[in-house]
Amino acid sequence: MKLRIFWSSLKVKVLFAAFVTCIPILILFFWMNYHSIGLIQQHIYENNLDILNLNMKQLDSELMKVSGYLVNESSSRQDIDQFASPDEIIRYNVSIQYNERLKENIQLYNYMEGMMYYSAVSNNRIYSFTDYSTSYPKRMKIMDYITSHVDEMGKGNSRWETYEIDGDYVLICAIGNEKALFCAWTTYETLLVPTLSWKLANNSYSCFTSQDGIVRTPLAEEKLNTLDYNGDLSTYYFTGERKQYLMTGVESAAGDFRMMNAVDRMEMLGPFYIIRIAGIVAFFVFLFVLAPFLIGFLNKSIFFPIHRMEQGISRVEKGDLEVRIENKKSSRELSHLIDSFNSMVEQIKTLKIQSYEDELEKQDLQLNYLQLQIEPHFYLNALNLINTMAQMGDCAMIRELTENLSLYLRYIVSTRSGCTTIRQEMDHIGHYLKIMEIRFGDSFQYMEEIDERVMDKKIPPLLIQMLVENSMKYAFDIYGNTQIRLKVSQECQDVVIVVEDNGSGYPKEILNCFEGGIQPEGNQIGLWNIRMRLEHMYRNRTSFQISNIEPQGARTEIRIKGEVE
Structure with a gap:
């Protein structure tokens, strides 16, 4: 009977439950910590591997295009015979033809620094360079090296090979025969430029190495020189002091190099190891210090009252x-x-x-509106671009970019009144588009047609900008010709805003969501917020439609019905 009363005591049950619960919780804590570290490392590896594979395939594709072009040039036996001819007039005529083709075609290939046609028989050579090219003395050294090492070049082999020229690693593809050699070259520093915009894990570093792990590009930190870049690429591996770095890499199919990425996992996963140690310390502190105090505290504070x-x-x-x-x-x-x-x-x-539901309902629209003004990726990309220009020493372009970016930000922070004019919005879009032109150059084209009668009409802030940014999202192609067309007109008393592009169009699921009045998930919340802001400001006087156009592209139309102030 006494035992039964004892076990029915709240104190006994609570203390027993506490100690019984702590043991599996402690075990679960350490297992989750260990498992989480493994999952995060696997996720980092898979993410970095996908990015490396994607960019390596693009790089290999560009290199193979160039080697294919060289193979095609070397297949004309008659032109080669004329290029190596002892007759100066014949050599001159075919050199003119080669030179015209070379200057025209070299601009079609990304990442190239220069191309050269050379005949050891007649000592005749022509060449052309791109904007990526190194300084003039280095160009001359590269060409002199090729002409003095013709026998070492891979004649008839379209594979890219690495040569060390005056302390620099140069990637060369050379095709030809004893009469003429057709070659192109680039440097690993040029191939590394696109990696600056890759979205890899924090605390990670990318470089190019030889197939046996010799680093061929400058490293960000001295300690990275001590890492092992010659590991098995079938999965990730660890290297460095205390296995600090997680390594990922891919082989090139076009040349004798590999692309490697090192992630400082200790710096990235440091909190998990600290949590593990802290958990062990906390357990013993609790067992020998806090538990006796806790029992006394519970007696006084809970069990007795x-x-x-x-x-x-x-x-x-x-x-x-x-x-x-x-x-x-x-x-x-x-x-x-x-x-x-x-x-x-x-x-x-x-x-x-x-009480909270009423308050949250009032705050939803304000929160969604504020979310529209937060574009961290845009600002980060602008800052990265400024950083890149600073490294290149392009002060004029930095000044132009920062001026437009400051005006862009000033408009963002000043549009808190709930409305603006189309004129002010178009000025703001001008700053935004100038930033886009600086970022993407000739691959981006923008056309606008604005009715002067609507310039002083009032609209919600950032309305037109969001439509233009949305078209950039669906249409922009860094290797293509992106076109965005904006038309703002007045039809009777209606204000009509239309944005069209030549991209791949809206996904089917987004079209279905807007047609059915269903709020989309993920990155499409911006368009939905535009609809809600229009309804809030104009009630039932607006229509908002999205569609795809032929042969390709997306179309977004907003119509504000009736007189707009």
């Missing part, structure tokens, strides 16, 4: 909210306490939900 709390709860149920519990030794009756406590919590919860 529990009986008084039951009596107090009865008074609270009758509406007496001024009841106070005396801090005296007491016993149990937990069942009634739990039921009464749950009842009170449920009542408080219901009141809070009713």
Whole structure:
């Protein structure tokens, strides 16, 4: 009987449950910590591997295009014979033809620094360079090296080979025969430029190496020189002091090099190791220091007053909210306490939900509007571009970019009144588009047609900009010709805003969401917020439609019906 009473005690049950629960929780804690580290490392590897594979395929594709062009040039036996002819007039005529083709075609290939046609028989050579090209003395050294090492070049082999020329690693593809050699070259520094915009894991470093792990590009930190770049690329591996770096790499199919990425996993996963150590320390501190104190505290603060709390709860149920519990030794009756406590919590919860729902409903529109103004990727890309220009020493372009970016940001932070004019919005878009032109150059074209009658009409801030940015999202192609067309017109008393592009168009699921009035998920919330802001500002006087156009592209139309102030 006494044992039965003992086990029915709240104190015994709570302490027993606490200690029994702590053991599996501790085990689960360490297992989750270890498993989380493994999952994060696997995720980092898979993400970096996907990016490396994608960019290596693009790089190999460009290199193979160049080697294919060289193979095609070397297949004309008659031109080669004339190029190597002892007759100066014949050599001159065919050299003119070669030179014209070379200057025209070299601009078609990315990452190239220069091309050269050379005949050892007649000592005749022609060449052309791109904007990527190194300084003039280095160009001359590269060409002199090729002409003096004709026998070493891979004649008839379209594979790219690495040569060390005056301390620099140069990637050369040379095709030809004993009469003429057709070659192109680039440097690993040029191939590394696109990696600056890759979205790899933080604390990661990319470089090119030989197939046996010799680094061929400058490294960001001295300690990276000590890493092993010759590991098995079928999966990730660890290297460095205390296996600090997680390594990922891919082989090139076009040349004798590999692309490697090193992630400082200790710096990235450091909090997990600290948590593991902190967990062990916390367990022993709790067991030998806090547990005795906690038991005494529970006796004084909870177990003894529990009986008084039951009596107090009865008074609270009758509406007496001024009841106070005396801090005296007491016993149990937990069942009634739990039921009464749950009842009170449920009542408080219901009141809070009713109060919070009204408040949250009022805040939703404001929160969505503020979210529209936060474009971290745009600002980060602009800062990265400024950084790249600074490294290149292009002060004029930096000045132009920063001026447009500051005006862009000034407009963002100044549009808090809830409305703006189309004239102000178009000025703002001008700054945005100037930044886009600086970033993407000739691959981006923008056309606008604005009716002067609508310039002073008022619209929600950032309305037109969001439409233009949305077209950039779906249409921009760095290797293609991106076109965005904006037309703002007045039809009777309606203001009509139309944005079209030549991209791949809206995905089918987005079209279905907008047609069915369903709020989309993910990155498409911007268009939905535009619709909600228009409805909030103009009620039932607007229409908002998205569609795809033939042969390709997306079309977004907003019509504000009736007179707009």
